[in-house]
Amino acid sequence: MKFNLSNIKFGLSLFIVISVFWGCDNKLAPMNQYQVTPPDLSKRSIFESFSPDSGGIGTQLIIRGKNFGSDPEYVTVTVNNKVAPIVRMDDEMIYAIVPARADTGYVRLYIGKGDNVEEYASDHKFRYQFKRNVTTMVGQQGMKGRDDGPYAASKLQRTWxxxxxxxxxxxxxxxxxxxxxxxxxxxARNGEVETLVQCSTGPFQSPTALAFSPNQDTLYISNYCFTDEENTKTDFNILYVTREGGFVDVRGLSRGTKIGTTGIAVHPKTGEVFFSNKGDGYIWRYVGPGFEDYEKLFQVNNATSVETRMMFNPEGTILYIVVCNRHCIYKVPYDAATRTFGIPSLFVGAWDESGYVNGSGATVRLNQPRQPAFDEDGNMFVPEKSAHIIRKITPAGVASLYAGIPGQSGFGDGLPELAKFNSPECVTVYPDNSVYVADRENHVIRRVTVE
Known part of the structure; x- marks a missing residue:
């Protein structure tokens, strides 16, 4: 089978490869970069076996066969379609490192160069073993406050x-x-918590959600504004702070009377800012440059009085809208070239039907889903406030339990299926692919590692 190597994306940096390699028990010698020979491309190579048949990140994979050559420029190894960096090889043996989050799948070799590449697959799957744990990263369980300082000594207040x-x-x-x-x-960074901005008589009075600009130099903040309420006296519904200003230089972007903004999303390519309002149920786009220069786009299911959270997929081709109080998630196609949306359609769950059911699409039942996040593979992680759990949803809409015990609130670290949360409101995927959770009623930030 012909295969184009340009389709493969390398998932681990050279630093990680070298680090993991030197941590292996076999203590392999570094690959000699000067004594290499290519495989004989006039003959087929032979993929005989691989070992071990299971392991996790950093496992040294030994592949045996014939006519591999010794030049890694001619050979690529993948585990479940994720590149496994080669650390040493000769004509009959390849040593490669299992990458992070490979999951269970076939081991494949791609031998050749350019358009002249042959694919060889194992006859059985490598079984990937995840490391699994839930820990408390920031704050003290049950201790509400706003104390800055070291992670373990800090206090949080209903992290939203x-x-x-x-x-x-x-x-x-x-x-x-x-x-x-x-x-x-x-x-929270480098082990310390720091308060940047607090509610005041200025425009920052009721923050609800955050979203970065594509280059992450601007942080947008949605503000739940009602000008006639006693405790909120601003009509700014979208604010922003900048990296240049230390994220404390609060400025208004958009404003409107009694629009109750609860969700915000920024397109990852164009930088367009979208927001959702609880009262009218519409999705809006800020067009600028004035404070009131925004346009009404569409409603989800023609409904009003819906509380929503929003997020684009990493490619910017789909806007996902979590309808929190109707227990479902919709998706809306988006064309960045024409800046137009398609028709909203149900992704998972059922309108006004709460519960706990795994499955796919409309068979799934959610219970007060909240702000989601995506990992590098396009999987969505969704906290469910009333079910006290975190769900994982694949791009195809297949839902499974990721962490927590359905319907049981509380607090407890440990294995993901035994950990307890109390009204989780939001998740974010950390650069190392762990999932951080805003565990609201426990007043802490938790970390879920399934690797």
Whole structure:
């Protein structure tokens, strides 16, 4: 079978490869870069076997056969279609490192160059073994407050939303409304928690959600504004802070009377800002440059009084809308070239039917789903506030339990299926692919590692 190597994306950096390699028990010698020979491309290679047949990230995979050559420029190894970096090889043996999150699948060799590449597959699957754990990363369980400092000594207040940047800094929102420091934008990085902005008489009075610009130099904040409420006296519904300004330079972007914005999404390619309003149920787009320059787009299921969260897939081709109080998730195709949406359709769950059922599409039952996040493979992770769990949903809409015990609130670290959460509101996927959880009523940020 012919195969184009350009279709393969290398998932591990050279640093990780070398680190993992030197940690292997077999203590392989470094590959000699000067004494290499290509395979004989006039003959077929032979893939005889691989060992071991199971393992996790960093497992040294030994592949035996014939006519491999010794030049890694001619050979690619994959496990379940993820590249396994080669650390040493000769004409009859290849040593490769199992990559992170490979999952169970066939081992394949691609031998050749350019368009002249042959594919060879194992006759059985490599069984990937995940490391699984839930830990408390930030805050103290059950201790509400706004104490900055080391992660374990800090105090959080009803953490409502969180978002990580490419450098691993976690930005999060303490839920609260009003003009007297009730809510806040905070940051966790390098083992320390720091409060950046607190509710005040300025426009920052009721933060609900966060979204980065494509280059992550601007952090947008949705604000639940009602100008006639006693405790909220701003009509700005979208604010922003900048990296250049240390994320404390609060400015208004959009405003409107009594529009109750609960969700925000930024297109990952164009940088367009979209927001959703609880009262009218519409999705809106900010077009600028004025504060009131935004356009009404569409409703989900023609419904009003819906609380929604939103997020684009990494490619920007689909906007996912979580309809929290109707227990379902919709998807809407988006054409960035024409800047137009298609028709919303049900992704998972059923309108107004709550519960706990795994499966696919409309057979799934959710219970108050909240802000999701995507991993590098396009899987969606969704916290369910009333079920006290985290669900994993594949791009095809297949749902499974990721962490927590359905219907049981509480607190407990350990194995994901035994851990307990209390009204999780939001998740974000960290650069190492672990899932961070805003565990609202426990007043902490948790980390779920399934690797």
């Amino acid at each position: 939303f969180l978002l990580t940047d490419k450098d691993g800094t976690v930005f999060f929102v303490d839920e609260g409304r009003g003009t007297d420091k009730n809510g806040a934008l905070r940051r």
